Amino acid sequence: MPKITVNEKKIEFEEGLTVLQVCELAGAEIPRFCYHEKLSIAGNCRMCLVEIEKSPKPIASCAMPATDGMVVKTNTPFVEKARKGMMEFLLANHPLDCPVCDQGGECDLQDQSLYYGFDHSRFTENKRQVKEKYMGPLIKTEMTRCIHCTRCIRFATEVAGIPELGAIGRGEDMEITTYLEKSMDSELSANVIDLCPVGALTSKPYAFEARPWDLKKTESIDVMDAVGSNIRIDTYGWEVKRVLPKINEDINDEWISDKTRYACDGLLKQRLDTPYIRENGKLIQTSWTKALKKIVKKLNNTKPEEIAGIVGDLVDMESMFIFKEFFNKILTSSNLECRTKKTYLNPKNRMNYIFNSSINGIEQCDLMLLVGTNPRSEATILNARIRKTYVENDIEIFSIGNPGDLTYPYKIIGSNTQVLKEIIDEKHEISDKFKQSKKPIVIIGESALKNDYGEYVFESIKNYLIKNNHITNEWNALNILTQNASRVGAVDLGLYKLNKKDNFPILNKLDTNEFKILYLLGADELRFNKKNEFIIYQGSHGDLGAQIADVILPSPTYTEKDGHFINLEGRIQKAFKASYPPGDAKEDWDIINQLSKALGKTLNINSRKELEERLINSSSIHSKIGEIVKSKVDTNETQEFSFVNSKIEIDFVDYYFSNHIARSSMTMNECRSIKNKLLSTGTKG
Amino acid sequence: MSVKKVATNQPEFFQFSDENLNKAKKIINKYPEKKQSSALMPLLFLVQKQNENWIPLVAMKYLAKMLDIPYIQVYEVATFYSMYNLSPVGKYFVQVCTTTPCMISGAGKLVEVCKNKISQNQNELSANKICSWMEVECLGACVNAPMLQINDDYFEDLDKEKTEEIIDMILNDKSPKAGSYKNRKSSEPESGRTTLINLKDA
Numbered sequence: 001m002p003k004i005t006v007n008e009k010k011i012e013f014e015e016g017l018t019v020l021q022v023c024e025l026a027g028a029e030i031p032r033f034c035y036h037e038k039l040s041i042a043g044n045c046r047m048c049l050v051e052i053e054k055s056p057k058p059i060a061s062c063a064m065p066a067t068d069g070m071v072v073k074t075n076t077p078f079v080e081k082a083r084k085g086m087m088e089f090l091l092a093n094h095p096l097d098c099p100v101c102d103q104g105g106e107c108d109l110q111d112q113s114l115y116y117g118f119d120h121s122r123f124t125e126n127k128r129q130v131k132e133k134y135m136g137p138l139i140k141t142e143m144t145r146c147i148h149c150t151r152c153i154r155f156a157t158e159v160a161g162i163p164e165l166g167a168i169g170r171g172e173d174m175e176i177t178t179y180l181e182k183s184m185d186s187e188l189s190a191n192v193i194d195l196c197p198v199g200a201l202t203s204k205p206y207a208f209e210a211r212p213w214d215l216k217k218t219e220s221i222d223v224m225d226a227v228g229s230n231i232r233i234d235t236y237g238w239e240v241k242r243v244l245p246k247i248n249e250d251i252n253d254e255w256i257s258d259k260t261r262y263a264c265d266g267l268l269k270q271r272l273d274t275p276y277i278r279e280n281g282k283l284i285q286t287s288w289t290k291a292l293k294k295i296v297k298k299l300n301n302t303k304p305e306e307i308a309g310i311v312g313d314l315v316d317m318e319s320m321f322i323f324k325e326f327f328n329k330i331l332t333s334s335n336l337e338c339r340t341k342k343t344y345l346n347p348k349n350r351m352n353y354i355f356n357s358s359i360n361g362i363e364q365c366d367l368m369l370l371v372g373t374n375p376r377s378e379a380t381i382l383n384a385r386i387r388k389t390y391v392e393n394d395i396e397i398f399s400i401g402n403p404g405d406l407t408y409p410y411k412i413i414g415s416n417t418q419v420l421k422e423i424i425d426e427k428h429e430i431s432d433k434f435k436q437s438k439k440p441i442v443i444i445g446e447s448a449l450k451n452d453y454g455e456y457v458f459e460s461i462k463n464y465l466i467k468n469n470h471i472t473n474e475w476n477a478l479n480i481l482t483q484n485a486s487r488v489g490a491v492d493l494g495l496y497k498l499n500k501k502d503n504f505p506i507l508n509k510l511d512t513n514e515f516k517i518l519y520l521l522g523a524d525e526l527r528f529n530k531k532n533e534f535i536i537y538q539g540s541h542g543d544l545g546a547q548i549a550d551v552i553l554p555s556p557t558y559t560e561k562d563g564h565f566i567n568l569e570g571r572i573q574k575a576f577k578a579s580y581p582p583g584d585a586k587e588d589w590d591i592i593n594q595l596s597k598a599l600g601k602t603l604n605i606n607s608r609k610e611l612e613e614r615l616i617n618s619s620s621i622h623s624k625i626g627e628i629v630k631s632k633v634d635t636n637e638t639q640e641f642s643f644v645n646s647k648i649e650i651d652f653v654d655y656y657f658s659n660h661i662a663r664s665s666m667t668m669n670e671c672r673s674i675k676n677k678l679l680s681t682g683t684k685g
Numbered sequence: 686m687s688v689k690k691v692a693t694n695q696p697e698f699f700q701f702s703d704e705n706l707n708k709a710k711k712i713i714n715k716y717p718e719k720k721q722s723s724a725l726m727p728l729l730f731l732v733q734k735q736n737e738n739w740i741p742l743v744a745m746k747y748l749a750k751m752l753d754i755p756y757i758q759v760y761e762v763a764t765f766y767s768m769y770n771l772s773p774v775g776k777y778f779v780q781v782c783t784t785t786p787c788m789i790s791g792a793g794k795l796v797e798v799c800k801n802k803i804s805q806n807q808n809e810l811s812a813n814k815i816c817s818w819m820e821v822e823c824l825g826a827c828v829n830a831p832m833l834q835i836n837d838d839y840f841e842d843l844d845k846e847k848t849e850e851i852i853d854m855i856l857n858d859k860s861p862k863a864g865s866y867k868n869r870k871s872s873e874p875e876s877g878r879t880t881l882i883n884l885k886d887a
Contacts, residue, residue: 166757168764179757180742 002068007075019061019072020048028074031083031112033090033197034149035062038253040158045090045149047112049082050074058082080116087117093128093172094198095144102140103199105212109147130175136183137670138190138258140207146176146200152192159255160188161387161407176200183674186407187380187655190262191255194244203242205262205667210236218578219246221565222260223314223485223558224659227359227381228567229256233264233559233578240264240559240579250360251567257380258671259655259662264559266665270542272554273583283552288584291551292598298517298534299331299599308335308506308515311495312522312539313484313659316563316575317622319555319588320486320493321615322605323521326592330601335515337497337506338490340525343446344454344503345496346639350621350631352462353491354570355382356476357441358628363389367396367437369430370410371420371457372648373445374403377655378483379568383407398430401447401650417453417646424464440470443479447651452644455503459641466635473633482568483653485558489566492621520545521588522555524660538591540581543660555588556581557661562608564615564622571628572621691742692772699744705735709751722754725762729769738778738836739770772808777816777855779803780834786827791844795831796820798848802856816855828872829865838863 001012004019006026013022018041023030033045043063050061053071058079061072073079091113098104130143148167153176156165162185164178178184184192193203215234222229222243229252232244243264245256275291276283299307309327311320320338327333339345346352357365362385375383383406389395390408397410400419413419413430422428434440442465448457462471462478470477482488490496497506509515513531520526522539530548537549540557560581566572581587586594589611596603605611616622621629656672657663701709709731713724725748732744745759763769770778781799783792799818803811807819826832829841833848840851840863847866854861869875 163755164757166755166761168761170765179755179760 002066004066004068005071007073013066017066019050019052019059019064019066019070022066023050023061023072023074030061030074031116032062033108033112033147034151036151036154036195038159039151039154039195042150042154045147046086047083047090047116049079049086051076051079083116084118087113088121088123090147091117091121092123093144094147095127097145101142101145101199102202102207103145103196107199108197128172133175133177134181134183135178135201136189137667137674138204138262139184139193140202140204141200142202143175143177143200145198147198148174148176149197150176151195151197152176152201155192155195156184156186156189158391159384159388160186160191162186162189165192183678185675185678187257187259187376188255188384190258191245194254205265206242210234210241215241216578218559218576220559220578221573221575222256223565223575224257224259224263224662225379225381226482226485226487226568227251227379228485228565228569228571228573229260229381230573231256231260235559235579238579240267250358251571252381253384255381255384259380259658259668262667262671263659263662263665265667266541266661266663267557267559269666270660270664271582271585272540272542272546272552273581273585274554275584276546276549276552278550283546283549288586288594291553292595295536295551295595296598302516304331304333305335306514306516307331307333307519308337308510308517309333309495309519309521310340310506310523310526311336311338311486311490312340312520312524312545313486314558314661315486315490315522315588316558316561316565317486317489317493317572318563318608318611318615319521319592320490320495321618322589322592322603322611324493324495325603325605326596327519329603330596330599335497335506336495337504338487338495339504339507340523340527341446342451342454342504342507344449344458345491345498346458347491347494347496347498348639349634349637350492350570351471351476351478351633352458353480353482354488355443355479355481355568356471357479358569359385362386362441363392365389365395365439365441366393367433367440368398369440369442370397370399370401370403371442371444371461372401372448372650373443373481374406374447374650374653375443375445375481376403376406377653378445378481380655382481382568396433401648403650415648417456417644417648420457420460421643424460434464434468434470437470439475440477441479442477443481445481445650446483448648449480450651451646453646453648456641456644457648459639460643463638463641466638471633471635473630476633480568483658485565485567488568488570489564489572492566492570492619520549522660538588539660540585541660541664543663545660553591554581554583554585555591556585561587562612564612564625569628570621572625574625690772692739696741696743699732699736699741699747701731701747702735705731713752722752722758725752725754725759726766728752729759729763733769737776738774739772773810773814773817774808775810775814775816776858777835779816779818779852779855780821780824781818782822782824782826782830782832782834783820784823786823787830787832790830792831794845795833795843795848798845798852802849802852811856813856815858816852826872829869835861835863841865842867842869 004022006023006028011026030048032048034042041063043060048061049058051073052059133141153165157163193201218233220233222231230246230248232246234242243261245254247254274285277286387408398413399410401415423430465471465477510528518533518535520537524543524545535549536551537545538553546552559578562577563575656668662668712727713721716723732740749756749759781795803818810817832841842865851861
């Protein structure tokens with residue numbers, strides 16, 4: 001390995017690194033603005049200047065490839081002078097408005113000018129003034145503060161795949177803008193706020209809300225989609241002020257989607273803070289005792305077969321665990337379901353309902369087939385990973401069904417199960433590609449598992465992949481893209497019901513109104529015609545579920561309780577409590593415990609800690625936090641299936657409105673109306 | 686350099702004429718596969734020639750679609766270079782050189798004429814909207830100073846009267862004669878050649 005000397009310290013490095021990266025390896029800190037690990041190298045802020053032996057001038061280390069035998073110095077008076085000069089240039093046109101700038105306290109320019117800058121400016125001329133730019137409802141701009149690092153442009157073009165940002169004009173007149181100041185059409189747009197090293201791009205919904213040092217920071221897990229992005233929740237008092245990404249290379253790199261970041265204002269709106277009972281068609285406030293009494297009365301007069309429990313999309317493992325115990329042991333009913341749409345499920349083996357290749361594994365794939373899925377709106381972060389793989393490895397991507405703009409090119413090979421049959425019968429051109437491919441990926445969306453053709457789509461693809469040796473312990477090409485944070489966990493815990501003939505008996509019975517009592521645990525997506533059912537809704541928001549409920553039991557959201565979630569890869573992660581639920585709301589396990597007691601029975605779970613221990617001990621899968629427990633591949637386990645000829649239609653996912661928190665959020669509302677406007681006027685291009 | 690302003694009054698439609706479309710295709714074909722976006726700069730110039738010396742926004746969109754590149758990329762290039770005009774400059778676009786050699790030979794008088802005849806300020810259309818003028822940096826004809834450029838042609842060795850004549854002509858939509866106004870052949874001495882006398886076309 002080549003060697004380099006940094007500040008008289010010799011270290012070895014891998015070929016292909018830049019001087020800046022090697023200096024970091026050697027422990028020498030180098031200031032920078034434009035350089036970012038995840039973006040291409042621009043080399044235009046000149047803050048990372050270092051001294052390299054035999055070079056008469058200081059050199060921008062971020063753009064300089066390290067070579068064998070280089071002697072680099074980062075702490076000499078020469079370097080210090082160069083940095084000070086650079087900093088003076090950057091500050092020449094920068095308004096010193098830190099007291100009214102939202103970036104204050106977490107500003108790279110502020111921090112670095114303290115360590116590497118002059119204490120005063122020699123620049124006495126007029127500073128330049130730049131007009132604010134409109135970049136949509138999420139990004140607030142103050143372009144006078146911009147130092148032209150171009151991180152935002154590079155992010156939009158490279159990572160988000162929407163080349164809408166650019167630098168117009170030149171020299172002193174250079175300005176960063178979107179084309180004619182249109183709103184950025186991306187679900188990743190707000191990441192430019194984190195990337196901006198100064199206060200030029202700041203968060204619009206969070207403008208002038210708080211100072212970073214006033215906020216309490218809690219590291220947690222996102223539940224807006226099934227990806228399980230790692231986040232940091234910043235709270236002021238009990239109010240969630242903002243959500244930021246936390247770096248996790250295996251899941252979300254260091255990006256999060258706009259919904260993850262900005263649905264948090266929905267945590268304050270439409271909240272259920274006290275129990276409600278429906279009397280004479282109207283919901284009226286009541287006390288816990290009265291509400292529970294009413295439920296107990298109803299439960300005692302109903303047969304167990306006529307009671308069903310439906311689990312919603314954002315429910316944590318603990319709540320689902322105790323919900324199941326409650327149903328099985330106290331109500332002696334097995335009518336539990338976690339699906340709110342009729343999507344096919346084969347839970348015989350764990351690999352049948354998770355994303356087996358793992359999000360990180362996408363980068364190794366050499367061929368991709370999307371079946372009835374639009375990853376851009378179903379799992380934005382995963383889509384960014386597919387784009388990254390496309391950009392780096394130039395893989396071929398095919399799709400069955402038309403998902404629209406995915407930010408990378410792909411080829412639609414049809415939108416019918418007939419195409420799938422052709423591939424499987426090896427009559428299609430893709431079949432050969434699958435044979436030659438070493439690490440293919442097939443992503444099956446929920447839209448492809450719908451209705452009567454779901455079984456055929458899933459089982460035939462699985463059979464085909466097994467036949468071609470693409471499902472082994474080393475590489476598993478079978479991937480299910482679930483959309484909800486609670487789904488994989490719910491299936492792991494067994495919250496579903498199926499029989500040989502019918503894959504979704506509960507939902508079918510619901511359509512024919514065969515249940516007398518429905519217990520909805522945060523389930524808002526259920527679509528059925530209510531007749532005489534008595535509906536208990538336990539959840540956090542006054543949304544679709546609460547509207548049809550007869551009794552409402554208020555409970556906290558994901559930021560207000562500890563809880564485990566399993567993401568679509570089957571990785572279990574723990575979310576932590578960052579604030580408190582409003583009013584009389586109680587944690588889900590507590591509610592169910594009290595209901596059991598009111599029924600005169602007990603589950604023997606006395607504290608949340610006990611519940612967590614029981615959950616974790618219930619299965620070996622649940623004990624390794626943050627890891628994917630690989631289950632053994634069973635290629636013999638197959639199921640019979642017959643061909644169903646049908647069109648595969650990709651369901652439209654209302655990205656900004658996909659769950660009750662997002663629907664309650666003003667910011668998401670605004671984003672949605674702007675997006676709809678773009679679509680209806682056709683100004684998108 | 687002046688700040689570039691995009692015109693507020695934009696046409697709704699732009700399309701290359703058949704002749705220019707052929708030219709454009711030839712230009713695009715000069716570049717290798719997948720590198721067609723490099724043809725952007727000559728194409729922008731072609732737009733400017735066709736559209737009375739300026740580039741409207743629709744034309745930028747038109748080019749972006751033609752080359753399959755994002756709009757912003759065209760916009761960036763068009764705003765970066767000073768010789769692309771983003772607002773109307775008239776059928777006759779007058780650029781007066783005011784860099785040192787021209788300046789000491791009397792470019793100030795040329796500017797005066799433009800101010801009096803065309804418009805008080807630079808980048809402003811004349812009353813009949815047929816022409817506008819601006820000061821520019823060296824146009825590389827220092828030997829024939831002072832000079833000005835109208836569209837593609839140079840008008841050299843000028844003085845106040847001759848400039849007035851030229852400007853009057855263009856204001857009446859007539860094309861003046863290009864070249865030296867002291868009857869010099871390109872930049873040869875005024876009194877005729879002193880070397881290479883035997884070579885006719887030297």
